[in-house]
Amino acid sequence: MLSKNRIKYINSLKIKKYRQLSQAFIVEGTKSVLELLDSDFTVEFVLATTEFQQKYSTISSQHKTLFETVTLQELQGLGSFQTNDSCLAVAKTKQNDFLCAENNEYVLVLDDVSDPGNLGTIIRIADWYGIKKIICSETTTDLYNPKVIAASKGSFTRVDLFYTCLPVYLAENAKSAMVGGAFLGGESLYDFSFSSKGGYIVMGNESNGVGAEVEAFVTHRITIPRFGEAESLNVGIATAVILDNMRRQMGAELKA
Structure with a gap:
């Protein structure tokens, strides 16, 4: 069962001010979370249903990221989208690094x-x-x-x-x-x-x-x-x- 502090932390990240203070953000849904895990973002933790962890056990075992089992009801209560039936991750934001057009x-x-x-x-x-x-x-x-x-x-x-x-x-x-x-x-x-x-x-x-x-x-x-x-x-x-x-x-x- 999720702790009250965990729930409070995730809910706070829906607000820009708290995302900036915590330097963290929410990612929801199977496709986006899998893309996140395969990227260079630092992932704090993943909340996932038993079905998600069983289906993607190979992927989850390859990462040191903390996976925590949650129910579908818990996920839908935390996320922004009721269609999320698999997982939610919290990752660290990146620095606002300078970018410009290179040759061609x-x-x-x-x-x-x-x-x-x-x-x-x-x-x-x-x-x-x-x-x-x-x-x-x-x-x-x-x-x-x-x-x-x-x-x-x-x-x-x-x-x-x-x-x-x-x-x-x-x-x-x-x-x-x-x-x-x-x-x-x-x-x-x-x-x-x-x-x-x-x-x-x-x-x-x-x-x-x-x-x-x-x-x-x-x-x-x-x-x-x-x-x-x-x-x-x-x-x-x-x-x-x-x-x-x-x-x-x-x-x-x-x-x-």
């Missing part, structure tokens, strides 16, 4: 993406398209929010994020780089030529788009052409469309 590399830049589900989806999309780094404004939602971790489906273990003041960051690190930004008005994505030298792709806030301070550093305004009547695209979907076109173009150049 594209990096995502997120300006005030506030919805946790959107951030998690963008991390998953970045992982799909081989983007390893995301630069986030200080107002972008917290990577370690349980909803972000859940929406990323384990991709948070393979994509690194760096939170910083974007205008200062871009002024210092993108002086000679291509900085493409998603806007409703700009050059059509289908006509735009992505630089083979890499650069930065800026995605903005769900309601307001890219802010004026960040826009000042955008060298190329990119628009996804609209053929219907929808007012706008979800930022996660827009990110996928842009990255897909970028990868198609890069692949075509490699074949040429």
